[in-house]
Amino acid sequence: MNVLVFNCGSSSLKYKLLAMPDGQELAGGEAQRVGPPTAKPPVFIHRKDGNEERREVPMPDHGVAFEQVMTVLSSEKGLGVDVVGHRVVHGAAVFSDHAVVNDQVLADLEQTKALAPLHNPPAIALVEACRQRYPELSQVLVFDTGYHATIPEHARTYALPATLRQELGIRKYGFHGTSHKFVVGEAARFLGKPLDSLNAVSCHLGSGGASLCAVVGGRSVDNTMGHSPLQGLVMSTRCGDLDPAVVMRLLAGQAGNPAPVEKLLNKTSGVLGLSGSTADIRDVAASLTQAQQQPDTMLRAWEIYIWRVRKYLGAYLTVVASRAGRRADAVVFTDTIGETMPLARWAICSDMEALGLQIDSARNAAGKELPADVATQTSPVRILAIKTNEELAIAKTSYEVMAGKNEQAQQGGAA
Amino acid sequence: MNVLVLQPGLEKTHYAMLVSNRDEAVLQGQLALAADSVGADETLAVALRDMREAAANAAPAGQIDVVAVRVIYGGEAFTKAVMVDESVVARLAKLACEAPLHVPAAVTLLQACASVFTHVPVLAVFETAFFAALPRREQAYALGESAGSEQNARRYGYEGVYHAAACAEARRQLRAAGKKPPAKVVSICLERQIEISAVAGQRPLTVTRGATPLEGVPGETTCGQIDPAIVLTLAEKKGWGPEQINRVLTRQSGILALTGKPMTLAELFASQGEAEKLAQEMLLYSLLQACGAAVATLGGLDALVFSGRYVALADTFGEALSKGLGAALASTDKVLCIKMEQSNQQLIAATAAHLVRSTQQQTDQQAG
Numbered sequence: 001m002n003v004l005v006f007n008c009g010s011s012s013l014k015y016k017l018l019a020m021p022d023g024q025e026l027a028g029g030e031a032q033r034v035g036p037p038t039a040k041p042p043v044f045i046h047r048k049d050g051n052e053e054r055r056e057v058p059m060p061d062h063g064v065a066f067e068q069v070m071t072v073l074s075s076e077k078g079l080g081v082d083v084v085g086h087r088v089v090h091g092a093a094v095f096s097d098h099a100v101v102n103d104q105v106l107a108d109l110e111q112t113k114a115l116a117p118l119h120n121p122p123a124i125a126l127v128e129a130c131r132q133r134y135p136e137l138s139q140v141l142v143f144d145t146g147y148h149a150t151i152p153e154h155a156r157t158y159a160l161p162a163t164l165r166q167e168l169g170i171r172k173y174g175f176h177g178t179s180h181k182f183v184v185g186e187a188a189r190f191l192g193k194p195l196d197s198l199n200a201v202s203c204h205l206g207s208g209g210a211s212l213c214a215v216v217g218g219r220s221v222d223n224t225m226g227h228s229p230l231q232g233l234v235m236s237t238r239c240g241d242l243d244p245a246v247v248m249r250l251l252a253g254q255a256g257n258p259a260p261v262e263k264l265l266n267k268t269s270g271v272l273g274l275s276g277s278t279a280d281i282r283d284v285a286a287s288l289t290q291a292q293q294q295p296d297t298m299l300r301a302w303e304i305y306i307w308r309v310r311k312y313l314g315a316y317l318t319v320v321a322s323r324a325g326r327r328a329d330a331v332v333f334t335d336t337i338g339e340t341m342p343l344a345r346w347a348i349c350s351d352m353e354a355l356g357l358q359i360d361s362a363r364n365a366a367g368k369e370l371p372a373d374v375a376t377q378t379s380p381v382r383i384l385a386i387k388t389n390e391e392l393a394i395a396k397t398s399y400e401v402m403a404g405k406n407e408q409a410q411q412g413g414a415a
Numbered sequence: 416m417n418v419l420v421l422q423p424g425l426e427k428t429h430y431a432m433l434v435s436n437r438d439e440a441v442l443q444g445q446l447a448l449a450a451d452s453v454g455a456d457e458t459l460a461v462a463l464r465d466m467r468e469a470a471a472n473a474a475p476a477g478q479i480d481v482v483a484v485r486v487i488y489g490g491e492a493f494t495k496a497v498m499v500d501e502s503v504v505a506r507l508a509k510l511a512c513e514a515p516l517h518v519p520a521a522v523t524l525l526q527a528c529a530s531v532f533t534h535v536p537v538l539a540v541f542e543t544a545f546f547a548a549l550p551r552r553e554q555a556y557a558l559g560e561s562a563g564s565e566q567n568a569r570r571y572g573y574e575g576v577y578h579a580a581a582c583a584e585a586r587r588q589l590r591a592a593g594k595k596p597p598a599k600v601v602s603i604c605l606e607r608q609i610e611i612s613a614v615a616g617q618r619p620l621t622v623t624r625g626a627t628p629l630e631g632v633p634g635e636t637t638c639g640q641i642d643p644a645i646v647l648t649l650a651e652k653k654g655w656g657p658e659q660i661n662r663v664l665t666r667q668s669g670i671l672a673l674t675g676k677p678m679t680l681a682e683l684f685a686s687q688g689e690a691e692k693l694a695q696e697m698l699l700y701s702l703l704q705a706c707g708a709a710v711a712t713l714g715g716l717d718a719l720v721f722s723g724r725y726v727a728l729a730d731t732f733g734e735a736l737s738k739g740l741g742a743a744l745a746s747t748d749k750v751l752c753i754k755m756e757q758s759n760q761q762l763i764a765a766t767a768a769h770l771v772r773s774t775q776q777q778t779d780q781q782a783g
Contacts, residue, residue: 154696158641159633161663161672168652170645226642234557242556243625244638244664246568247646252657258650264562265643273559303552307712311621314711315704322703322739354715355707356745380745 001402002026003395004073004081006066008123011035013065016391017079020399023392027079029072031057031065046072048079062122063129070134084130084139085398087178087390088123089229090116091143093169098146098397100405101127101139109141115169138405140398147181148174150219158227174223176204180213181220182393183334183386188218190371190384191329199324201316203309204388205337205344207280208236212309214316216323224312230265233312234305236279239269241308274301281305285343306347313348317355317381327356330382339370339387349383356380416771417474418764419467422485423517423524432470432479433764440760442473459523463531482528482537483767485759486521487573487628488514489541496544496766498774499525499537507539514627536774538767545575546612546619553621553712570630572612572622574604574723576762581722581755582614588753589717599713601706603732605680605723608634608669611702613709620712623705629665632701635679638668639701670694680725702732703739716744718751729754 001021007014016028029046041056044065059065073079091097092112099105106128112120130139156172157165164170180202187202188195195218202213210233214222224232224240234240242265250261272279276297284305287298313331320328333345342364349359358379367374367385375383422429427447431440446462471477484499490510497503504525511518521539528537554569562568572578585600597616604610609632613621623631623640633639641664649660671677673694678686683694710716719736721729733752740750757765 154693154700157673157693157697158645159638159669159673159694159697160641160645161667162675164649164653164663168648170648172642226644227648228642228644230644231642239557239643241640242558242643243568243570243627243630244641244643244646245627245629245661246556246558246625247643248657248661248664249568250562251646251650251660256650256656258647262644262647264559265647268559269562270557273562274555274557276560300551300555304555304557307552308557310711311708314709315707318703318707318710318739318743319700321743325742327743327745351714352711354710354713354745355743 001082001399002080003083003085003398004069005085005087005391005394005398006123006126007087007391008062008126010118010122013062013069013126015069016395017073017081018392018395020395021403023395027073027076028391029069031059031068034059034062034065036060044068044072048076061129062126063133066126066129067133081137083398083402084137085394086123086127086139086141087144087394088112088141089119089144089175090173091141091145092173093171095141095143096146096149097143098401099141099143100401101131101141105141106131115173138402140394140401142178142394142397144175144177145173147177148172148213148220148223151222155222170227172223172226174211174213174220175225175229176206176209176211176213176223177220178390178393179204179334179388180211180215180223182390183332183388184213184215184218186371186386187330187332187384190373190386191382193329198330199320199326199328200330200332201313201320201328202332202334203313203338203348204335205233205309205333205341206235206335207282207337209238210235210309210335210337212312212316214319216320221323222316222319234274234308235270236281237267237270237272239265239273271301271305274304281337281344282341285341302347306344309348310352313352314355317357328381330384331357333383333385334388339385342367342374345374345383345385357383359383416768417476417478417480418767419470419479419482420485420760420763420767421482421524421528422760422763423487423520428524429760430466430470431760431764432473433761434475435768438761441475442470444469459527460531463527467531479532479535481767481771482532482535483763484521484525484528484537484539485576485763486525486539486541487517487543488521488571489539489543490514491547493539493541494544494547496538496540496770498770499529499539503539504529516627536771538770540576540763540766542573542575543571545579546570546572546622549619549622556626568626570622570625572610572619572624573628574606574610576759576766577604577606577722577755578602578610578612578614578619580757580762581720581753582617584755585718585720585753586616588751592751594717599715599717600720601709601713601716601718602720602722603702603706603729603736605721605725605728605732607680607724608632608637608639609680609698609702609723611705611709613713615713621705621709632698632705633669633673636666636669636671636677638664638672670698673697681728684728684731699732699735703736706736706740707743710740710744715746716740716750718753720753720755722755722757724758726754726756 013031017026027048033042042059044057046053094108188198200215211225358376360376364374370387427445431443586598589598600614611623674690737750
């Protein structure tokens with residue numbers, strides 16, 4: 001079964017065609033600068049067997065970009081599409097984990113737009129375009145919030161008036177769920193443990209967003225992101241945790257207009273705000289190792305970024321142990337920073353013996369072949385670096401859902 | 416020594432006359448002076464004069480030796496308690512924009528005290544002073560220069576008087592038990608909004624509250640930590656301005672919002688209902704996370720120390736937290752739980768008495 005996985009951004013559309021269940025990547029690519037014209041022309045990139053093909057194509061909306069993908073795939077042999085799997089950022093309280101598109105699901109999706117006005121509308125437009133042009137093609141939606149549906153009430157509730165919480169859907173949703181779920185599954189396999197007995201803290205440290213997830217019995221019990229992806233860790237351009245009174249002061253400074261404050265907290269804060277020059281924590285780290293003297297802002301940005309992760313790691317290791325009644329099995333690092341930056345793993349895990357972490361500097365520095373265990377042999381808690389693969393995770397879910405459906409249909413037919 | 420302690424609160428200012436060798440105040444009462452109202456000076460002076468007479472009458476030998484005023488916010492300018500004079504008032508007044516709720520009221524009160532107590536030293540005891548040495552990585556928010564510096568957005572704790580005394584008590588007990596310094600202590604102040612600080616030796620490494628007392632663990636009517644985006648959602652979806660949002664987050668949230676009725680922390684933990692249970696779980700969960708984060712920064716844990724007006728809840732919290740922490744910690748040593756039962760009033764009086772005595776000694780030495 002070939003699954004076409006879409007990851008839809010506000011002005012981009014990434015795709016991958018995977019042969020399931022073995023997960024072999026048949027083709028992939030990306031449509032850039034989808035939407036209204038920009039200074040640079042829109043580009044369509046298609047990759048197959050290590051070759052890359054680039055074309056300038058007008059793509060005024062995601063429907064046209066989608067059509068491009070289908071045209072390219074249908075022009076080549078063996079690239080037929082059996083199912084489409086979509087990454088959808090926000091499932092609100094309506095969706096947990098995944099859904100197969102039908103009229104009801106489309107109607108429910110409309111409700112999620114208010115909670116994720118930036119992320120969900122383009123993905124929904126794509127789903128609709130696909131349904132219009134290929135009504136017979138099944139579509140599976142996989143939600144970033146889905147894995148966090150198991151976060152208990154005391155961890156997802158904010159201490160705000162009940163009427164407000166109900167009216168505006170204010171609660172913790174949690175994000176990066178597809179990635180956390182994937183690497184937690186991989187960690188269980190790597191450690192040879194059944195998933196439902198795995199207790200861990202998963203650290204998704206991306207070049208953009210970042211979040212930690214507390215995992216008990218293979219399920220998410222907390223995530224550092226909250227109602228929106230703004231809460232929690234210091235990210236490339238997002239501030240993470242902030243005194244709500246500071247937000248009110250900023251709001252007062254803008255005559256009560258939330259738009260500029262939203263932009264400030266989401267686009268010019270975080271590593272970028274602290275360093276004053278780069279949004280990439282790798283640049284910050286690189287500058288610290290250079291011989292000539294660096295501005296103090298770089299060291300400060302590094303300290304604050306790492307400190308916040310360490311505090312949450314301590315908090316979640318405690319949460320996991322408290323719920324499970326025993327220490328976590330592993331801390332899992334993933335995504336760009338977590339996978340490729342041994343220095344960050346080292347800075348986060350060193351001097352954490354009190355909570356059972358002993359990182360092995362040699363194994364950590366050498367850990368380029370993933371998955372890798374970078375803890376010392378005697379460390380009570382394992383420290384793993386695992387490559388995330390959200391597309392594969394979405395393809396897997398889509399495949400399992402459709403395989404299950406076919407089986408049901410066959411059984412129904414036989415009866 | 417006879418110390419008159421003044422503690423400005425949100426609606427009223429409490430006063431109490433404390434004398435040497437007696438735990439209980441010989442006189443206490445309230446002035447109708449809110450911390451956030453810059454009251455008419457004359458009314459305030461009259462009220463203070465009346466209080467002065469009553470306090471002097473209640474005090475042994477009919478005398479007030481020192482007036483100690485609790486000041487919530489002293490910013491980076493005040494790192495310890497000080498004798499109030501004109502320059503102190505002027506320096507404090509400059510901090511008004513950093514803590515608009517507390518500083519102007521404190522300035523008014525200190526000025527009025529100086530004018531009423533002309534022959535008695537007046538002392539300002541700052542709650543933020545203990546947190547002046549917070550490491551910069553803990554102080555800072557991840558904001559750019561433009562947003563951060565204008566707003567003076569740095570983190571403080573607001574129960575410094577309690578934490579300082581609680582940690583001193585913990586160090587004393589740990590020393591007696593033969594523990595090597597520096598003591599690794601998590602100090603949990605059980606006030607209307609619980610505040611937690613990781614303290615290594617005498618230095619605080621973390622604190623749950625932030626640029627204002629609103630952040631951190633939810634309080635009796637305060638929301639505590641929320642996703643900052645929620646504030647923007649309220650502005651956008653409800654059309655509320657910053658003042659209305661502030662009212663909801665500081666006066667209508669926390670335990671009040673979760674249970675639907677006004678109740679104290681002590682009442683909450685004596686209650687049984689569904690909503691009350693959720694609120695209890697949320698607070699304990701928030702405490703457990705703060706303790707876990709504290710242990711990560713301390714690199715270990717020697718003791719939990721409890722203080723604050725609800726210090727009687729120490730056993731309830733201590734049991735739950737040591738169980739959770741015990742499961743996470745590599746060490747199998749039992750987590751020591753310590754109580755520091757003195758009130759904020761008593762601690763301020765003690766600080767004031769100490770400062771007056773050491774100043775006198777200095778003067779005597781210089782004279783000698």
